[in-house]
Amino acid sequence: MVYGTVSEGYRRGGANAVPTVGEFAEDPAWQLYDADSVVNYELGIKGSRGQHSYTAALFYVDWEDVQLNSATTNWAFFAVQNGDEATSRGLELEVSGPLAEGLTYTLGYAYVDAELSADFLSVDPAITAALASDGTRLPGAPEHSANLTLNYTRALTGDMNWTARVDGYYQSSSENSISPSVRFAETLDGFQLWNLTTGVSTASWDVSLFAKNLFNEEGVTGIYKEEYMGTDPDQNYFGNGAKDVISLPRTIGLAATYRF
Known part of the structure; x- marks a missing residue:
């Protein structure tokens, strides 16, 4: 089409x-x-x-x-x-599409x-x-980005299935601000984020273990710079508000669902 x-x-x-x-x-x-x-x-x-x-x-x-x-x-x-x-x-x-029995992929750019x-x-x-x-x-617009997902499903016993999924995201460098001023301008490094999920499911319940941002990548998408929001009175800002805007830190958890 x-x-x-x-x-x-x-x-x-x-x-x-x-x-x-x-x-x-x-x-x-x-x-x-x-x-x-x-x-x-x-x-x-x-x-x-x-x-x-x-x-x-x-x-x-x-x-x-x-x-x-x-x-x-x-x-x-x-x-x-x-x-x-x-x-x-x-x-x-x-x-x-499929790569092998039970294994599928999605690749994007x-x-x-x-x-x-x-x-x-x-x-x-x-x-x-x-x-x-x-x-x-x-600002905030990387030139290149890509994503990859691999999903594997295998039947266990009865109506029980085991699923494992890994997905990754990558983006190239981006700009912090439209302004060329040293108070705002910064080229932010590219980064990649990986997530992993594995679990079992039946017709009535699911249990899964997940890890988000598996490698604990900072993934900086914005900066309030020290030159703009630091403690020097000459910067016309009272109090330190300098900070990085980062991705979700490594997060590991257990999720359960019951349908009734």
């Missing part, structure tokens, strides 16, 4: 909690930000060869009034503001080129220089 899709969507606007009077006053232009919208174009193919299925798709996303995380001019309060335009284009691939398609200007009229230039890579 060959298919094509054109779809539209939007995200509501909102308000930033920044003061406009007093010692910490910011320009009133920071108070509100508008809705942003996208038009998505996709062309793909789905099919199968024997017992194996495949999907391939090309996409192009045209993004208007893009909402981007920023910081206010005077005191660097966290704020959202609208940029002009951005685009995201790439491809997605997936194949799945995605490439994404996400960048500004116009200069990013501050909403503060006092700032005339571009905060980021046309062609700057969008």
Whole structure:
């Protein structure tokens, strides 16, 4: 099956909690930000060869009034503001099928080129220089990502089955911020996450042992840097809020389900 899709969507606007009077006053232009919208174009193919299925798709996303995380001019309060335009284009691939009796696989890959398609200007009229230039890579958007799942099922006795599943996810490096400022900019390393589940099941109950993030990978997806949220008063922030946004640490547990 060959298919094509054109779809539209939007995200509501909102308000930033920044003061406009007093010692910490910011320009009133920071108070509100508008809705942003996208038009998505996709062309793909789905099919199968024997017992194996495949999907391939090309996409192009045209993004208007893009909402981007920023910081206010005077005191660097966290704020959202609208940029002009951005685009995201790439491809997605997936194949799945059996490898042996009881053993199946799913393998996926995605490439994404996400960048500004116009200069990013501050909403503060006092700032005339571009905060980021046309062609700057969008934050939090790795160029490459991949996933793998292996699932093995074996009949034991009666209606009892044993299942073992391993799944992994990988993403390449990404950018922390759209801003080139040392207070925000950081290239975040790529990482991989692996999960493992094994258990037995019948028609009426399931019991499984699982391990999430098996190798305890940090998986950093964002940083509030020391230069932005440290303890130096010159940074215009009171108290240390520096931190990394990380994936779920290694988590091991037991799950049970009973159907009645």
